[in-house]
Amino acid sequence: MHIADRVTQLPEYPFVTISRTIAAKRAQGIDVISFGIGDPDRETPGFILDALDRGARSAANHRYPESEGLPEFRKAVTDWYERRFGVALDPETEAISLIGAKEGIGHAGLAFLNPGDVAIMPDPAYPVYDVGTIFAGGVSYKVPMHEESGWLVELDDIPADVADKAKVLWLNYPNNPTGGVASLEYFRRVVEYAKAHDLIVLHDNCYSEVTYDGYVAPSFLEAEGAMDVGMEFHSLSKTFNMTGWRIGAAVGNAELVEALRVIKSNLDSGVPQAVQEMAIEALNNHGDWVVENNVGYQRRRDRVVEALRSIGLAVVPPQAGLYVWTRVPEGYTSEGFANTLLEERDIVVTPGGSYGQHGEGYIRLSLTLSDDRVDEGLSRLRDWKIPPPPVS
Ligand SMILES: Cc1ncc(COP(=O)(O)O)c(C=O)c1O
Structure with a gap:
């Protein structure tokens, strides 16, 4: 059988890799918190x-x-x-x-x-x-x-x-x-x-x-x-x-x-x-429903921004969208830093490089997980000392 080149030549859709990593961790009984995919956690009204x-x-x-x-x-x-x-x-x-x-x-x-x-x-x-x-x-x-x-x-x-x-x-x-x-x-x-x-x-x-x-x-x-x-x-x-x-x-x-x-x-x-x-x-x-829904996201955004700043990352709070996008610490690649977060804190973020070459050096955190999970994730970050980057 020979499938079309366009199938084999495509880059893997980024979230497939993340989902696999999460599944592997969870199979080991680890409580992984995912700031990966942007998929609203709350119900359709x-x-x-x-x-x-x-x-x-x-x-x-x-x-x-x-x-x-x-x-x-x-x-x-x-x-x-x-x-x-x-x-x-x-x-x-x-x-x-x-x-x-x-x-x-x-x-x-x-x-x-x-x-x-x-x-x-x-x-x-x-x-x-x-x-x-x-x-x-x-x-x-x-x-x-x-x-x-x-x-x-x-x-x-x-x-x-x-x-x-x-x-x-x-x-x-x-x-x-x-x-x-x-x-x-x-x-x-x-x-x-x-x-x-x-x-x-x-x-x-x-x-x-x-x-x-x-x-x-x-x-x-x-x-x-x-x-x-x-x-x-x-x-x-x-x-x-x-x-x-x-x-x-x-x-x-x-x-x-x-x-x-x-x-x-x-x-x-x-x-x-x-x-x-x-x-x-x-x-x-929809009346005021959208405005109120956004208030919930804004609260999460502020907490995520505060937690990332507390570990030394220079974050600019976004005015829109469902994501916080921030530069990784000096010496890390975006994937290296995402892996370190997953290894050390059981937190999933998306490496910026998966959105293109010029996303390298950044990570993305989605705001679409419940307030409890956001809090749990942030508590794992707050006392974290980022290890020095691996020497290449
Ligand atoms: C920039 C952008 N465009 C389009 C979409 C797709 O949205 P939809 O759920 O309507 O297919 C997404 C979903 O993440 C997105 O981030």
């Missing part, structure tokens, strides 16, 4: 589950959904965009449902890239921009991001010939894994840049609603002219504790939405309609 109960009983929902989503779902998304960002969208042509943002991001390569086409993307980054590009036979050009420039993709760092040749520019603010945020002013520059180089901008805005200290994240589509060049990916996963239900949306330029619809309609059969009804309820009727 009751008002959203009620919509599922109702939806499950409706016979119309027992049949194949459409790939593009129910008209009512698309309208709930575009109404929410109008209320939240002041962006007016046509639900018929400028919005589409996704089986989680990951699905749309993965399929985007097939919709926008021919074999050999270049997609520009940040490094470090959520791995699916790269993987979707590889699956489409495209070529990823990774732009190093740096702490000093607030983890922004500096457009001037992209060589002009790469920008001219490339077809796609991926961005993600609020950013995973770095916690970096972008201003509307930055997005305006991106629009100009995309127009100058004839680029499609694909903005992953999955963390726009998980924000702290009063920070309000913009949509890329708020920038004048953004609708001419791009689309935005959204997810209900993080905002509403809905990772298990698999629902998101892509919105923006009608031609781009249509291209994605064509790919999707040939490959998937959409999001279960009862789940779309959950999303409609979430978007239309």
Whole structure:
């Protein structure tokens, strides 16, 4: 048997390695605390589950959904965009449902890239921009991001010939894994840049609603002219504790939405309609629920930041997202430090290098474990003297 090269040549999805390490420790009876994966620990709220109960009983929902989503779902998304960002969208042509943002991001390569086409993307980054590009036979050009420039993709760092040749520019603010945020002013520059180089901008805005200290994240589509060049990916996963239900949306330029619809309609059969009804309820009727949910994350963020500072790490508290991203002590690699934490304190963190070469030297801690587990994890850190790094 010979499976395709694209399977064997892919880097292993980072969390697979972490999950295996955790499983091995747990098999030895060790209580491992994982700050690894970003998967909300709290339940989907009751008002959203009620919509599922109702939806499950409706016979119309027992049949194949459409790939593009129910008209009512698309309208709930575009109404929410109008209320939240002041962006007016046509639900018929400028919005589409996704089986989680990951699905749309993965399929985007097939919709926008021919074999050999270049997609520009940040490094470090959520791995699916790269993987979707590889699956489409495209070529990823990774732009190093740096702490000093607030983890922004500096457009001037992209060589002009790469920008001219490339077809796609991926961005993600609020950013995973770095916690970096972008201003509307930055997005305006991106629009100009995309127009100058004839680029499609694909903005992953999955963390726009998980924000702290009063920070309000913009949509890329708020920038004048953004609708001419791009689309935005959204997810209900993080905002509403809905990772298990698999629902998101892509919105923006009608031609781009249509291209994605064509790919999707040939490959998937959409999001279960009862789940779309959950999303409609979430978007239309969340009231203060999201704000209150974020208060819980902010408290965890503050505790994690304090504990990391107490062991000597220089942490910048993120204004958004579900992660604390911090530089490892001098002399350690990110993987070396993550391994030391696991060996000495039974704590799992994600090594920054698993998000790309320029994530090296950092670790990421997720805030999606219960308050008790956060406390237990932090108590293991507080009296910890970091051992000197191994001599190489
Ligand atoms: C930056 C980023 N984009 C997209 C996703 C995928 O979200 P979804 O659950 O909607 O597939 C994640 C999930 O971790 C993410 O971190």
